[in-house]
Amino acid sequence: MTDPELRYQAILEKIQQRGGRLTSHRLALLRLLAVSEGHPNAARLYEELRAQFPTISRATVYKTLAMLKEAGEVLEIELHNDSHYDGNKPFAHPHLVCTRCQRILDGDELAPLQNIGQQIARQYGFLVEREQVVFYGLCPDCQKTPEA
Amino acid sequence: MTDPELRYQAILEKIQQRGGRLTSHRLALLRLLAVSEGHPNAARLYEELRAQFPTISRATVYKTLAMLKEAGEVLEIELHNDSHYDGNKPFAHPHLVCTRCQRILDGDELAPLQNIGQQIARQYGFLVEREQVVFYGLCPDCQKTPEA
DNA sequence: TAATAATCGATAATCATTATTTATAGAGTA
DNA sequence: TACTCTATAAATAATGATTATCGATTATTA
Numbered sequence: 001m002t003d004p005e006l007r008y009q010a011i012l013e014k015i016q017q018r019g020g021r022l023t024s025h026r027l028a029l030l031r032l033l034a035v036s037e038g039h040p041n042a043a044r045l046y047e048e049l050r051a052q053f054p055t056i057s058r059a060t061v062y063k064t065l066a067m068l069k070e071a072g073e074v075l076e077i078e079l080h081n082d083s084h085y086d087g088n089k090p091f092a093h094p095h096l097v098c099t100r101c102q103r104i105l106d107g108d109e110l111a112p113l114q115n116i117g118q119q120i121a122r123q124y125g126f127l128v129e130r131e132q133v134v135f136y137g138l139c140p141d142c143q144k145t146p147e148a
Numbered sequence: 149m150t151d152p153e154l155r156y157q158a159i160l161e162k163i164q165q166r167g168g169r170l171t172s173h174r175l176a177l178l179r180l181l182a183v184s185e186g187h188p189n190a191a192r193l194y195e196e197l198r199a200q201f202p203t204i205s206r207a208t209v210y211k212t213l214a215m216l217k218e219a220g221e222v223l224e225i226e227l228h229n230d231s232h233y234d235g236n237k238p239f240a241h242p243h244l245v246c247t248r249c250q251r252i253l254d255g256d257e258l259a260p261l262q263n264i265g266q267q268i269a270r271q272y273g274f275l276v277e278r279e280q281v282v283f284y285g286l287c288p289d290c291q292k293t294p295e296a
Numbered sequence: 297t298a299a300t301a302a303t304c305g306a307t308a309a310t311c312a313t314t315a316t317t318t319a320t321a322g323a324g325t326a
Numbered sequence: 327t328a329c330t331c332t333a334t335a336a337a338t339a340a341t342g343a344t345t346a347t348c349g350a351t352t353a354t355t356a
Contacts (some may be wrong), residue, residue, distance in 0.1 A: 021321070021334065042312075057337050062313065064335090080226045081312065081344080096274045105274065110195060112260030117283075119258060125288040126244045126253065132282045135265075140273040169303065169352070205306050210344065212304095229313075229343065239342080 007088060008034035011073045018071055024058055025049070031062050033087030039077060039095075039104040077104065078132050089097045092131050098139035100147075105139060153255060156182035166219055173197070173204050177212050177218075181235030187225060187252040189232045193209045225252065226280050240279050246287035248295075253287060 011030050015022060024130055028049055032040065040048075046061045065085055068074040075086040084104060094107035117128040154225045161176050163170060170283055176197055180188065188196075216222035223234040224241055232252060242255035265276040 001206040007225070019334090023321085023335065042336075055337085056279065057151065058312085059314075059338080061338050066314095078226075078228045080231070081229060083228070083312090096268065096272060096276075098274075105272065106271065107268065110264065112264055112267065116196065116260055119260065120255065120283060124196075124244060124253065124255065125259065125291070126246075126255075127286040127291055128244075128283045129247065129285040131284065132280070133195060134280045135274070135276045136279065138275040143265065143273070143275055153345095167302090168311070171352090173305080203306085206343085207307085207345075208305050231343090 003089065004035045007090060011068070014071055014073050014100065015067075017116055020067065023052055025042040025060055026082075028052055029061065030087075031066075033068070033074060033085065036087070039086050041082055043082075077134070079134065092133075094133040094135065096139070097134055097136050098142055099136050100142040103139055107133075107135065150236065152183040159216070160259065162219050162221050163215075168215060173201055173208055176200055177209065178216075178235075181216070181222060181233065184235070187232040187234050189230055191230075193233075205241055207242070227282065240281075242281040242283065244281055244287070245284050246290055247284050248286060248290040251287055255281075255283065 008031055011034060012022065012027075015026070015030075020026075029045060032045055032048055042058065042061050042065065045065075046056070046058050049056050049061065065074060065076075068087070069076055069085075073087070073090050075090045075092070077084045077085065077086060086106075089106065089108070094110055094113055095104075096105040096107045098105070115132065117131075120126050120128050156179055159182060160170065160175075163174070163178075168174075177193060180193055180196055190206065190209050190213060193213075194204070194206050197204050197209065213222060216226050216235070217233075221235070221238050223238045223240070225232045225234060226242050227245065234254075237254065239254070242258055242261055244253040245251075246253070248289045250283075261281065265279075268274050
């Protein structure tokens with residue numbers, strides 16, 4: 001895990017390079033993405049931002065996220081009608097979603113998935129550009145506690 | 149690929165076992181799922197059904213799909229805000245989605261993904277219940293033809 | 297056949313997301 | 327500094343997939 005402050009600076013500089021404006025709304029959103037441990041969704045980000053900026057709109061959140069995704073500084077984890085965002089590791093990697101506590105764990109370091117693109121090309125002649133790999137189940141914590 | 153007629157009968161019997169009713173709307177939807185080559189989405193199914201049943205509603209399509217999914221007779225391929233359905237292979241398997249022609253190919257037979265659940269359990273202590281593995285890119289056909 | 301219970305399906309609502317419009321920041325000029 | 331002009335940000339309004347609700351319909355049992 002990179003230092004949140006460094007990550008924040010990196011995203012910030014990328015936006016400046018691209019000629020994007022750094023408004024107070026955007027700065028706050030960047031900070032949330034860089035600092036937040038988890039993988040928030042748009043609704044969560046909106047709620048947290050509203051505490052500071054009561055007038056902010058959802059569209060601003062979505063547009064900024066789209067811009068950051070376009071810039072390659074944020075990864076969208078496409079869950080059914082509820083995308084979450086990863087501002088710390090903006091490259092494709094598997095995710096483990098707990099169906100009980102809703103936590104999202106990073107599942108990189110899974111060897112079989114490392115060169116899967118090559119195998120898909122060999123086996124199906126299909127050229128992979130982007131992937132979305134999600135495993136749903138129970139995280140270690142929730143396995144310990146019996147069903148609510 | 150199983151014989152479409154057999155598949156149709158299998159789904160039909162499963163619904164009866166569960167005490168579900170077999171209305172004309174439902175029968176037509178089942179037939180589409182069993183016979184259709186591809187992986188239609190709700191909108192597509194709705195359009196095709198409307199040709200036969202002008203009064204059918206989208207809700208009927210969604211409800212029937214939900215019931216079939218619950219019964220394990222249909223697999224939902226959760227694409228960003230546009231789920232598609234697989235009535236032929238209702239078990240988890242990877243999909244290859246062409247970003248140009250939108251076709252969805254089945255990507256089973258990928259060896260690395262066969263026992264991935266075990267590795268996830270070993271490596272992360274995470275118990276996989278369900279997976280959603282999608283690779284986006286160019287299908288063989290679209291690679292041959294230059295960009296439109 | 298009549299009463300009862302369960303499911304079906306249409307309308308209307310919801311919610312995430314996006315298109316369009318409006319506001320604002322900042323550059324350049326006098 | 328004051329004043330345009332232009333580009334981008336942010337808000338409002340719209341869209342579209344999905345779901346909740348509830349009357350209608352069908353099956354079941356007596």
